[in-house]
Amino acid sequence: MDLADLNPATLMRQTLLGMSRNDTLRDALERAPITRDVVTRFIGGATAQDALAVATELVDTRRLVTVDYLGEDTVDPQMATDTRDAYLELLSVLSEAGLTQGGTVEVSLKLSALGQALGRDGNKIALENARAICQAAANAGTTVTLDMEDHTTTDPTLLVLHELRKDWPWVGAVLQSYLYRTEQDCRDLAYEGSRVRLCKGAYKQPESVAYPDKQDVDRSYVRCLKILMEGEGYPMLATHDPRLIEIATVLADKAQRAPESFEFQMLHGIRPDEQLRLAASGAQMRVYVPYGDEWYGYLMRRMAERPANLGFFLRGLATKG
Incomplete structure (x- = not known):
């Protein structure tokens, strides 16, 4: 399937699912100073x-x-x-x-x-x-x-x-x-x-x-x-x-x-x-x-299920990191 055929929600979901299997990104995020109130929402x-x-x-x-x-x-x-x-x-x-x-x-x-x-x-x-x-x-x-x-x-x-x-x-x-x-x-x-x-x-x-x-x-x-x-x-x-x-x-x-x-x-x-x-x-x-x-793979799949959750996570990284 060509990416142009995907609607934005589907494209976002597939991107997040791909992120769940990206070890480099996983390592970077796990080292980031994510505070407890961000991760423990989930x-x-x-x-x-x-x-x-x-x-x-x-x-x-x-x-x-x-x-x-x-x-x-x-x-x-x-x-x-x-x-x-x-x-x-x-x-x-x-x-x-x-x-x-x-x-x-x-x-x-x-x-x-x-x-x-x-x-x-x-x-x-x-x-x-x-x-x-x-x-x-x-x-x-x-x-x-x-x-x-x-x-x-x-x-x-x-x-x-x-x-x-x-x-x-x-x-x-x-x-x-x-x-x-x-x-x-x-x-x-x-x-x-x-x-x-x-x-x-x-x-x-x-x-x-x-x-x-x-x-x-x-x-x-x-x-x-x-x-x-x-x-x-x-x-x-x-x-x-x-x-x-x-x-x-x-x-x-x-x-x-x-x-x-x-x-x-x-x-x-x-x-x-x-x-x-x-x-x-x-x-x-x-x-x-x-x-x-x-927690990384689990959290990325939750983002994929409901991409609106991504906003919360990214805001947490920006304001609490």
Whole structure:
């Protein structure tokens, strides 16, 4: 596709996604004097104790939480083990603070961080690490959700999900509405007890597998949303879009769903007033809180999802650096 054929929003999104993979730019920004109030709008700190503090504040305002340890660039088994151990420490800290019972605070996992990309044994390594985390979550009285990454990992991730659900049927799945396949995946996973987070998707994908146009992604989201709301599972609706939130509310009413039978999810630092409004209305409102030193790629993808966030980040660099 020629750059002249791209609208400004699409061009900005693709530029930001490219920046997320630019190691030179990453090194420069990580060395820049970015103060805590810039990064922590989106990141829950560097340590498990930092994540605990953020989670406690959110729970105190009637919001649920899912915590993600940032560490996708796993290049050897030891790094995968270190990520597993970080989750075990996190669950221990959250449990000791009394935040995990009933799934009030749960964790989200990226299988790439647990070793999925490590050659022929990658899926096995990731599965075994995920098993250890799921057992720790079960001991703490909470749940785990498997994040979805680029389209090449969709089938391997769903296979790991299937294996984990044999022992822990509450393990959550994530589906991305920008993929053509997702409507069928929603049908396959909309069964009783199945927790499914529906998001739009944040990775750059070829047009052979994903809708290139934002309006088509939104339409797909609504179709998928309808399938999940009419199914027997537990939909987790990851969106900041006011129109999609309204549509979700209407579809939930039409399906005669009780407020506790589904939830909304938003990213830490995005539309906090709307998060509070939904929580105060009696809706289940969960906040996705990433933490850890590997914040750069995550932050760039958040900018790509919602380029207006870039203005906040750049203003922070200009005024706080």
